[in-house]
Amino acid sequence: MKVKITGTGSCLPKLRVTNDDLGQIMETSDEWIRSRTGITARHIAVEETTTGMSTEAADKALKNAEISAEDVDIIIAATVSADKHLPGLACEVQKNIGAENAVAFDINAACSGFLFALDTAALYLEHGGYQHALVIGAETLSKMMDWTDRSTCVLFGDGAGAAFLTASEEGGILSQSVGSNGEKWEVLSCPKGGYLQMNGQEVFKFAVRTVPLCVEDALEKAGMKADDVDLFLLHQANVRILQSVAKRLKQPEEKFPMNMNECGNTSAASLPILMAQLDEQGRFHRGNKVVLSGFGAGLTWGATIIEW
Numbered sequence: 039m040k041v042k043i044t045g046t047g048s049c050l051p052k053l054r055v056t057n058d059d060l061g062q063i064m065e066t067s068d069e070w071i072r073s074r075t076g077i078t079a080r081h082i083a084v085e086e087t088t089t090g091m092s093t094e095a096a097d098k099a100l101k102n103a104e105i106s107a108e109d110v111d112i113i114i115a116a117t118v119s120a121d122k123h124l125p126g127l128a129c130e131v132q133k134n135i136g137a138e139n140a141v142a143f144d145i146n147a148a149c150s151g152f153l154f155a156l157d158t159a160a161l162y163l164e165h166g167g168y169q170h171a172l173v174i175g176a177e178t179l180s181k182m183m184d185w186t187d188r189s190t191c192v193l194f195g196d197g198a199g200a201a202f203l204t205a206s207e208e209g210g211i212l213s214q215s216v217g218s219n220g221e222k223w224e225v226l227s228c229p230k231g232g233y234l235q236m237n238g239q240e241v242f243k244f245a246v247r248t249v250p251l252c253v254e255d256a257l258e259k260a261g262m263k264a265d266d267v268d269l270f271l272l273h274q275a276n277v278r279i280l281q282s283v284a285k286r287l288k289q290p291e292e293k294f295p296m297n298m299n300e301c302g303n304t305s306a307a308s309l310p311i312l313m314a315q316l317d318e319q320g321r322f323h324r325g326n327k328v329v330l331s332g333f334g335a336g337l338t339w340g341a342t343i344i345e346w
């Protein structure tokens with residue numbers, strides 16, 4: 039598929055909450071959270087909204103790609119925590135950035151959402167005759183947390199990230215592998231108007247088993263080996279999951295950049311925030327092979343290989 043990512047952007051809320059801050063208001067500790075998850079802080083939206091952060095991330099991605107909003111053909115937003123039930127987040131962003139010629143809609147695939155949105159946008163570019171797409175992952179999960187449940191609320195954070203995709207003659211998306219298992223929806227869910235609930239150990243076992251298999255499947259489809267990959271960008275849920283996947287794929291941990299230490303688990307926003315931060319640091323070079331992998335509620339999972 040000939041689609042390139044030519045712009046990225048992200049936005050984090052101003053308020054940074056450390057593990058020690060949480061230790062002041064509940065029975066937890068920096069030691070427990072850090073050793074179990076790799077998280078030391080997260081950003082929590084107070085004044086910020088899912089739409090506002092998405093708009094900022096989208097604006098940055100367009101600026102970064104040096105493209106004007108009128109040239110955007112599609113906007114797909116992945117979120118489970120939009121500010122409104124309707125309209126979709128993507129439509130509000132469309133108005134805010136002035137992308138009057140775009141078609142805009144949302145996708146809910148929980149923590150895999152950005153990856154599914156990216157794949158969907160790429161298919162539109164390849165088969166729909168469109169040229170430019172904006173893909174957003176954004177969450178204010180803090181609003182869905184039970185702040186008396188230490189087993190969940192310490193894990194998550196808020197933020198938004200965006201990637202700008204353009205149809206291209208070369209490189210682009212080399213392969214995809216996606217899957218879901220609705221039988222297991224109860225291990226991670228949030229009822230309407232209620233709080234997020236998770237069976238952490240079940241999700242952990244699922245992630246360490248499924249992510250390597252799906253990355254291997256995507257590699258096989260692209261005719262590649264894990265050694266050919268420059269960077270593995272995994273959903274930022276837990277450092278131990280990333281370490282386990284690195285080990286299973288026989289790859290050095292340095293190839294697995296992380297930001298969960300500063301951002302926590304931001305669900306659909308984690309991959310695009312990480313991508314934008316790495317892009318800003320100049321970590322991507324033309325021709326680099328990058329694996330993106332998301333996994334989470336549904337259960338859902340996926341891996342996409344991109345040539346930068």
Ligand code: UT7
Nearest residue numbers: 065066067070074149188189192238239241242275276334
């Ligand atoms: O984005 C979607 C993907 N989500 C994930 O990938 C999450 C995957 N799961 C995990 O990352 C881990 O399962 C957790 C980090 C959520 C939990 O780690 P764990 O090693 O599985 O801990 P646990 O749930 O088995 O809890 C161990 C102990 C319990 O105490 P007892 O029963 O052994 O006395 C918990 O009550 O730790 C206790 N505990 C805490 N203690 C201090 C649970 N949460 C906390 C806390 N602070 N925040």
